[in-house]
Amino acid sequence: MRITDGSPVEAALRRVDDVMADRVARGIIPGLVMLIEHAGDVHADVIGARAVGSAEPIRRDAIFRISSMTKPITAAATMILVDEGRIRLDEAVDRLLPELADRQVLRRLDGPLDDTVPAKRRIAVRDLLTFTMGFGLVFGPPDAYPIVGAMNDLELGQGLPSPATPPAPDEWMRRLGTLPLMHQPGERWMYNTGADVLGVLIARASASPFDIFLRDRIFEPLGMKDTSFSVPADKQSRFVPSYLTDWRTGALNLYDDPTTGQWSRPPAFPSGAGGLVSTADDYAAFAEMLMHKGERRGTRILSERAVELMTHDQLTAEQKAASGFPGGFFDHHSWSFCMSVKTGDDGTAREVGTFGWDGGMGTGYSSDPLNDLTTILMTQASWISAEPPAHFRDFAAAVYEAFAPGG
Numbered sequence: 001m002r003i004t005d006g007s008p009v010e011a012a013l014r015r016v017d018d019v020m021a022d023r024v025a026r027g028i029i030p031g032l033v034m035l036i037e038h039a040g041d042v043h044a045d046v047i048g049a050r051a052v053g054s055a056e057p058i059r060r061d062a063i064f065r066i067s068s069m070t071k072p073i074t075a076a077a078t079m080i081l082v083d084e085g086r087i088r089l090d091e092a093v094d095r096l097l098p099e100l101a102d103r104q105v106l107r108r109l110d111g112p113l114d115d116t117v118p119a120k121r122r123i124a125v126r127d128l129l130t131f132t133m134g135f136g137l138v139f140g141p142p143d144a145y146p147i148v149g150a151m152n153d154l155e156l157g158q159g160l161p162s163p164a165t166p167p168a169p170d171e172w173m174r175r176l177g178t179l180p181l182m183h184q185p186g187e188r189w190m191y192n193t194g195a196d197v198l199g200v201l202i203a204r205a206s207a208s209p210f211d212i213f214l215r216d217r218i219f220e221p222l223g224m225k226d227t228s229f230s231v232p233a234d235k236q237s238r239f240v241p242s243y244l245t246d247w248r249t250g251a252l253n254l255y256d257d258p259t260t261g262q263w264s265r266p267p268a269f270p271s272g273a274g275g276l277v278s279t280a281d282d283y284a285a286f287a288e289m290l291m292h293k294g295e296r297r298g299t300r301i302l303s304e305r306a307v308e309l310m311t312h313d314q315l316t317a318e319q320k321a322a323s324g325f326p327g328g329f330f331d332h333h334s335w336s337f338c339m340s341v342k343t344g345d346d347g348t349a350r351e352v353g354t355f356g357w358d359g360g361m362g363t364g365y366s367s368d369p370l371n372d373l374t375t376i377l378m379t380q381a382s383w384i385s386a387e388p389p390a391h392f393r394d395f396a397a398a399v400y401e402a403f404a405p406g407g
Contacts, residue, residue: 012402013043019398023391024048028250028381029362031058031240034395035280035376037288038403044280051241051380052252063226063239064378065256065263066283067161067274067359071195072310073218073227073286074272075129075338077202077210079306080217082125086205089129089309092122096204097197099177105134106180110145116180123185128194128201129337130314134181136190139326139386150179157196160244160255160382161274161361163229163267169200169210172269188322189315189330192273195338199272211270221299222289224282229270230263231277239263239277240380242361247384255361255382274359280376283365287356287374291367310337311355311367327387348393349400358383364392371404 013036020032024047031048050056081087087096094101100123104116119134127133137158138148151158154175157166166172176197182190199210206213211229219227231239236258243252256262263277285296290311294302302310313334320330332344339357342350356366362379377395 009043009402013045016395016398016402017045017047019394020391021047023394028389028391029379030054030243030252031062031380033058033060033062033064033280033376033378035284035374036399036403037284037291037374039372042284052243052254058240059238061226061238061279061281062378063231063235063277063279064363064380065161065242065359065361066276066278066363066378067361068192068357069278069283069359069363069365070272070274070276071338072290072357072365073214073276074195074198074202075310075336076218076286076290076302076306077214077272078125078129078198079302079310079337081202081205083303083306087125087201089126090124092124093128093197093201094122096201097173099173100197103134103185104180105184106147106182109138109147109182113146113150113180119181120184121186125201126314127185128198130319130335131189131191131194131338132186132315132319133194133197134183134185134187134190135176135179135193136182137192138182138190139324147179147182154179156193157269157271157273158192161271162262163269163271163275164262166267166269166271168268169203169270172196173200183322187319189319189325189335190323191325195273196269196271198338199270202272209270210272211266218286218301219282221301222282222285222296224278224285227276227278227282229275229277230266231258233259233264236264243381245382245384245389252381280378283376284374287365287367287376290355291369291372291374310339311341312336313341313343325386327385329386348396349404350396351404358388358392364388366396368404371400373399373403375399 035044103119203210239258242256289296293304332346342354351370354368358364
């Protein structure tokens, strides 16, 4: 952050630095890049090393696997097509995704795959964005129910981000179409799968591969030069390793190597739910565009109406109550389009209306319109549960003490 003018902002930023430097010194994370944008001013800093046991310092332009921070970008791509009239929020997906027409629905989640009833209605584009399509991640062991085992057998990408595993989009959709829905469309919120389906929908609606559409319509216009589904050889020196955090000991075990791992080559299936890599500054450009109602520095990506829909509560109380998402999340949050929005007191200083989402591989993003404040934290170490790790909560608390002390 390197502010040396003796101002209150300098002192506040030093406190944020001190908090996060302590977490690095304790070995909780090898290093981090943090970026705070407040009232038009950007403050960024780096702390720690590129890798566990390395003396090489992490760089501000380090590239991270942002996993579920991909989801808001996928929603933005969808809304570009809505703005252009190429798809409608409440149209059935059957026109572009015939694999999802004439759905059958399990009578009960733990039942056999052939014990089904017809869907009461068709799946709409809106259902994909709000994660109410009737199909998604089931939290629990991989063999909990027959439908979960079938999802894993068909390599539909329900676990850790693993870009080398799923098949190409048309085959992925074919496989998904062989399975019944878990719940009736619109009945409840279910995590993850809707964003992957959107990636296929976007490609078909735009007649352009999903990754190319993102590049042409979002990344290049916003100057997001390091955001993609893989990292080419000439950038791999900036691509940090990824570690899984042992929930029992806190030990960091290598999950993906920058030069030989799964993101070192383009995937067959560009995952709209969790496949992207990015940098703090790249993602800040995307966040700035949303905070400024679809426009960044003279470049308009989305209409104001599209951003309004993307960043405000889109779920009913019944959809939230039936979700089964752990940790009491829906007691104080809801879901907009592929990201969360704060609706009540969660014990943090973030204001109601704050929107954003995190990446389970160790990254997080939120924008608080009331305080004109965006925070981005990127690390190499995975989360161990759906609840943010202590160092993410500590980061948010320190930032708010610095920039919104009355919050």
